[in-house]
Amino acid sequence: ALIRSLQPVRTIHSLVSRCISHLSRQCYDVIVVGGGHAGTEAAAAAARMGAETLLVTQKIHTIGALSCNPSLGGVGKGHLVREVDALDGLCGRAGDWAGINFSILNRSKGPAVWGPRAQLDRQRYREFIQGELRSISRLTVLEGSVEDLLVAEPSPDEPGSHRVTGISLENVLNPITASSVVLTTGTFLSGSIFVGQTTSPGGRIGDAPSSAGLSHTLKERLGLRVGRLRTGTPPRIVKESVDFALAELHPPDRRPTPFSFMNTHTRCKEQVPCYLTYTTPGVERVVQESLHLNCHIQQDTKGPRYCPSIESRVLRFPGRSHQVWLEPEGVTSDLLYPQGLSMTMPPEMQLRLIREIPALHRAEIHSPGYGVQYDYVCPTQLSSALQVKTTQGLFLAGQINGTTGYEEAAAQGLWAGVNAACRALSTPPVSLSRTESYIGVLIDDLVCRGVTEPYRMFTSRAEFRTALRPDNADLRLTPKGYELGCVSPSRYQEAMRVQRSLQDAMAALQALTLSTARCREKLPDVRVSESKNAALTGMELLQYKELSFETLASVFPERLSSYLEFSQRLKIEAVYKPHCDINKKEIERIQKEENMFLPQDIDYFSLPASLSQEAREILDRVRPTTLGAATRLEGITPAAVVSLYNYVQFAEKKGENGQQKTTRSK
């Protein structure tokens, strides 16, 4: 098997500056605002695409910071990490570098829903991301506060009523211009921090709030609809004050599975365990007693249903015991992160609450938990390239689009960065289909359906889950990414090697045929049904639960042993292939509908089609780009789809005759 060493943090310096006067230029292809998971992926992707890129962040020091939980991946989220990695993004390799506790969730439920996950060392994660950014050519990092966007008249060649041409910085006279600007401001857009009854402006404790000018421009000048969401983070607990004897030890997987397709192993030698503990009725009591002191929880802003604060858990499901995970923050860190105890009550009540949990009976809090409320831009105003439909050159990614989670942010950031670069380099925008990736599902859900609460990825959101597996993200995305220019040649070559080997191996398995009698003789442990008369191929044999590729290869070493490197992937391919074949027709139908474009300037209210008023209003508001996107809108009935389909067919025919389309009268 091929063993590659983990790529170390490289130290080739590109320009990192704390002072604008050091910048070599005033004009970039792409400017990325924000240095979180979305911003770093966006900047790195744009630079990989060949765009001169500037990343502007308030503090260079916090680039790559894990603001909340010290972990990456999980069910659905792990899929996103694998896909970002397949497109040569940063977070997968950063996870392998910084991970201190690896496990595959859902191990018993089938490879399509395995959730690769790791606890991370915060320090190492930041180091890796910062090191990577420094090593990317064409990428400049600048410390500074963005005061506003530069807005100009739209270019007549593209749809849109405004054009963003750059940014202005606080305390700096000259603006910086760019073809594309990617905003990844996270929770900083009109963010307010809540602890108990006190409120202060900001998106993260310890960081300055972002400029009011930016928020004003988005809402007032660009006319974007915004909504408000909230989130929170738990108090951090001093490790040595925890009584681990009263908590359940949860060891990680014995052999860590790397996130990245480029890594065969992870960095950490000795993994650090997690502990599980539960809430008690005392916890519920403290929540009830502190409610009147808790501003954040009293407001009815939508919080994450899937990662709720302890207050909302207790209020929604009273009388139950809730899980609390005690997660390590790093190899050398003195702190623990209590997953499940996000809270916003006054700090003294927070201490009372955690001490109601047996393992935490004498725990000390290092820093209290707090809540954040922030503006998000309703993502139905974005195209599938994550560009604001009405504003040329403005791209949004991450929490600003109403999502929650590092992985969701990274995925959007990468794709926004790719498209920001496409625009700067004058190539057409690109989108990922929900039939080929979770990133496609994520973006399609956001731009078609919008959000009503912080959006988190689940495997159930993907219609073609059996095909979009964590194991095959490289085959699905790396060739496409290479074609676009965001994947390095070395990764592409590796993906091609894997693809060829898998194809060869599957051909060898298909060519290997055994009569049932020989099966029973050679593979006595496989319960081949007696009634089968026909011979079985290697692919069919691998569908038996009890047969692994290794076993099969040990019986037929001359034919199969050269593919042992791919044992697990071959087993998965064999089991899933028949199911994926069933989905093919449906995938083709969706792809066809996704290729039927709806003109962006249709006047839905005067469209001569039998559409209900409700359907017209929805279509007018969302302006789906394709028929496929329209079918997935809430409130659009199959009948309305038929009408639209008729219209598209009709419009195409008319277009061929050179006649006019129905367009919105201005």
Next chain:
Amino acid sequence: LWHFLATLIRLVSTFNGVPAGLADADTIFALSSGHGRCGVAVVRVSGSASSMALRCMAGLKRRLPSPRTALLRSITDPHSKEILDRGLVLWFPGPHSFTGEDSVEFHIHGGPAVITAVLQALGSMPGMRPAEAGEFTRRAFQAGKLGLTEVEGLGDLIHAETEAQRRQALRQMSGDLERLYQGWSHRLKRCLAHVEAFIDFSEDELIEDGVLERVDSSVSTLLAEIERHLKDERRGERLRSGVHVVIAGATNAGKSSLLNTLCQRPAAIVSSIAGTTRDVVETGLDIGGFPVLLSDTAGLRDSTDLIEQEGVRRARERCLLVLNKTDLLPEAQRQKLERELKGVSGLPPVCLISCQTHEGLQDFLSVLQSRVKTLCGDPLSDAPTLTQARHRAHLQQCVAALAQYQKLRDTDLALAAEGVRLALTSLGRITGKLGAEEILDIIFKDFCIGK
């Protein structure tokens, strides 16, 4: 008349130059009652210009009649003001109409000249054009007035030749099947939601115990219900397409006479179900409201082939024994025969008839009717039955997919969940949650103009 209408329609359509269904802004009209001489003919108008048509042709200058109320008016030509007929007009303002649009009905006398005059008058007004085949139904479907199975029910209702077929179609149109399938869909959605929740959340958060076990039992129950629905011996489909009755027997037993006699009896109306005369002699009959396709054959023969023997055995189970030519038997011998027949066990019901004198024919017809009724089921009292082969195919896919869940539940929950997803998709396809093109294919095949 039909040729004339067709020519007229073709002319107007060409003039209009709009492909079917693409210019829904037009107001459409058509003769909605049957073609040919009849007492009353109904002309239907649907679209935004309906009220204008009503005002111009029924002399209602000031205000429209109250909705859905019949009004007796003189119907005039909008241009020449010549009176064309005197009849009822009904005004159905949208959305409370069949199509969901403003609609008008003219109930006029059924003579060809009157109908032609009214249709010509309608066509002479701006924004009006004759309806394409199935266009009223399509507009109703697009306005969300009808679900897909309801549309199919309507298609059947229009094509229904017998009373029982009419009842079944009406029942389907009123949404009984739709409700049955929607109910299953709803339950399957719950199952799926639980499986998905288990996949996405069971590792992270506390998921109640027994979630999957509850899904298991729901899936089993559903599977049993759908299988029972499928095992209706095709009653609904049979009622829809007709029960095949074969007259078999020795040569010169009077098989053809029986066929001819049945065809001439008032109790058995010879009908013209499309496709009836597909092979040798097959005649469509309405027996007590049930459709019957009667055919004359060479008869059953003893066979050594195992499969054929089984076929013959099954055919015998559904037999009626008809003994013809009773008029040739003296009364005493006839009574003796009847007595002896009663003594033989294992015989099918016996009917003694004479095609010559029509003796015993009435009894035979009622026995046949009760047999046919058992085969078709009572479309009103029983659970809704499967009426379309399309539904059967989707339900079979659904059953197979649920079996996949059961088979893979313990080895690969993702693939098992895929089974539930497929099952739900299959059910959805029955009730119309399909891709745009598929919906089009299904709906817009089978309709006649004006319906």
